[in-house]
Structures are given as C-alpha cells and as structure tokens.
Amino acid sequence: MDWLHEIEVVLFDLDGTLYQDGTFYKRYLELLFQEGDHAASLDEILEEMEHLLAGRDTSRIGDWYHPSTDTWTRVTPGDVLELSQQNWNTPAIYAGDAWSLVSMFTVKHGIGEAKRQEAFQQVRKEMLQGSSSFERHAGLYEAIRQLSGVRSKLLLTNSPENTGREFIAALGAGELFTDIKYGAGKPAGLEHFMSELMEREGLPPEQILSIGDHAWNDLYPVRKLGGRTAWISAYPSSDPSPWDVRLTTLDELASLLMDIQDSKLKHD
Structure with missing residues (x-):
C-alpha cells in the first residue's frame, strides 16, 4: 500500500474496532x-x-x-x-x-x-465486570500509542458519553487519542465531522483514514468524500465495496498502524 505515508488523520470506531467480543x-x-x-x-x-x-x-x-x-x-x-x-x-x-x-x-x-x-x-x-469475552488488546493500544507520525488520532463512537466514557476508561484507551467524540451520530455525523475537519485543517480527503467494523456507519461516509477506509470484521460480508484495507483481527489492525508509522518515518 503505497499511500500509507500520506495519512495525517486516523478515525477510529469503538465497538468491534478497539476490542472484539464474539459472545x-x-x-x-x-x-x-x-x-x-x-x-x-x-x-x-x-x-x-x-x-x-x-x-x-x-x-x-x-x-x-x-x-x-x-x-x-x-x-x-x-x-x-x-x-x-x-x-x-x-x-x-x-x-x-x-x-x-x-x-x-x-x-x-x-x-x-x-x-x-x-x-x-x-x-x-x-x-x-468481566462476564463476557471482552478484553483489552495491549498490542493494539501500544500500536495506537506509538502512531506519532500522524497529525491526529480521533475516536468517534455513537455510544452516549455516560456509558462510552466509562467503557473507554475500562479499556485503558482514553489517553491514546487526540480527541474523543461521543454520540457521534454516524453515519451522517461522520460525514459532517469529516467535512468540517478537512476545511478546518486544510486536509485533502485522501489523507484521512477511517477504521471501523460497521461499514455503513464508519466507512461509507468517508469513502463518499474521497477518504481512505479500513474495514475490520471477523464476519463474512456480502457488501461488495472495495475498501482500501480488509482486516479480520485486532492483531492485523495493530500491524496496519505500525506499517503507517514506519511508512511515515521513511518518508520524513
């Protein structure tokens, strides 16, 4: 992927992206x-x-x-x-x-x-309380932490702040992001957010990468505006959309983030 060094902003989803739970x-x-x-x-x-x-x-x-x-x-x-x-x-x-x-x-x-x-x-x-298969993925969070070559790492979740903040704190992920937006209202809210972000930061869309497991909420709005997309899901899908990256595990997501960091360092 010869475009990784162009990425300046990474947009993360919460559920199914910062953790995976199959039960x-x-x-x-x-x-x-x-x-x-x-x-x-x-x-x-x-x-x-x-x-x-x-x-x-x-x-x-x-x-x-x-x-x-x-x-x-x-x-x-x-x-x-x-x-x-x-x-x-x-x-x-x-x-x-x-x-x-x-x-x-x-x-x-x-x-x-x-x-x-x-x-x-x-x-x-x-x-x-630990009564499901939900758990932190230390390798992924370390990869997010070390992703210093991009301008911003932003978390957008549709979860309301009262539950989302507590959940992110339990993950130990609150300090990993430049900013966190709760109640993001995706998909429409993501399209609006990205449009404002591009105008405010003077960014072309291809410098923004959105990562998520719900394609309609997390990826369609970004691809519509010309941004990069990475779909992460353990499940087979009938959606034929040509996402830039297809991932199935959090290990693969961690590797993608490390590849972005390495690519940014090589092009400095």
Whole structure:
C-alpha cells in the first residue's frame, strides 16, 4: 500500500474496532427475549443470529433489512454508489455488525426502544465486570500509542458519553487519542465531522483514514468524500465495496498502524 505515508488523520470506531467480543450478543438477546411472548423463541433467535454472522443464512452481514416488509435486500456493485449518496435517514437497517443485527431483531419482534436501551446498558455493565469475552488488546493500544507520525488520532463512537466514557476508561484507551467524540451520530455525523475537519485543517480527503467494523456507519461516509477506509470484521460480508484495507483481527489492525508509522518515518 503505497499511500500509507500520506495519512495525517486516523478515525477510529469503538465497538468491534478497539476490542472484539464474539459472545456479547447472546446475553443481549437473552435480556431482550427471555421474557414475553414473541413469534420466535430465544433459542430460535440465537440460532438465526449465529447463521447470519457465519454467513450460513440467505442473508448476512452487509445486507439490508426492511422492517415494513420483513424482507432483506443485498447491495450489488451497481447500486453501492446510489446507496452511499442517498438520504442517511433510511428506515432500513444495514446489517453491519452484531449490534445492528440485535437491533434488527428488536424491530422485527416489536421490542421497544426503552427496553433495548435498558438491555444495552446492562450488557455494557456486565462487559466491564468481566462476564463476557471482552478484553483489552495491549498490542493494539501500544500500536495506537506509538502512531506519532500522524497529525491526529480521533475516536468517534455513537455510544452516549455516560456509558462510552466509562467503557473507554475500562479499556485503558482514553489517553491514546487526540480527541474523543461521543454520540457521534454516524453515519451522517461522520460525514459532517469529516467535512468540517478537512476545511478546518486544510486536509485533502485522501489523507484521512477511517477504521471501523460497521461499514455503513464508519466507512461509507468517508469513502463518499474521497477518504481512505479500513474495514475490520471477523464476519463474512456480502457488501461488495472495495475498501482500501480488509482486516479480520485486532492483531492485523495493530500491524496496519505500525506499517503507517514506519511508512511515515521513511518518508520524513
């Protein structure tokens, strides 16, 4: 990748990017569906979730769920550009990660937003208490710390400040970033943020790299403006978008950041 030395700003996501946890969704769904009368049992929902994440379902990560018709559609190379330019306030749900799939199930089965938020807060609390596979990745955080050749390292998360700040503190990652923006309102908020950043700093878009696991939230807005993108996810995806970098593990992400630092030093 002969463009790494050009990067001046790196935009990081939180969930699925600064840590990976392949089990949290089970507890999340349990809190949402263990009580009440639903069209599908908790076991059936968990099985469908596992199939979606593994790519064993007719639908998968990268597809769109349409609540009004209870149907799925797949992005094709011909309509990716149209999707990236449409109004962000679409009623459809982009199956970008495990969190968004849980949201899909709540909408599909009529779970209200208040209950979803309550379950989300409880899952976050239990993660901090160590009751999931959530853990710090020391190698990644050290790579972020040593990435001194760029102008800014920015963390943008849709998590509200009251839970996001506590979670980032538990990761021990709060001091790694030039700035942290909570309640970022991605994807629309990311497009707005990047536009302002380019104007304020006098940066061309190709000097900005966005890293995230939810393509619609973290990558589409940046690529729309001409920025660089790195998609990190352990799950197979149907999305045909040609991201600049495709990563599956935090080890790979740490290596990418070290490569950026090395490339910056070589071009100084």
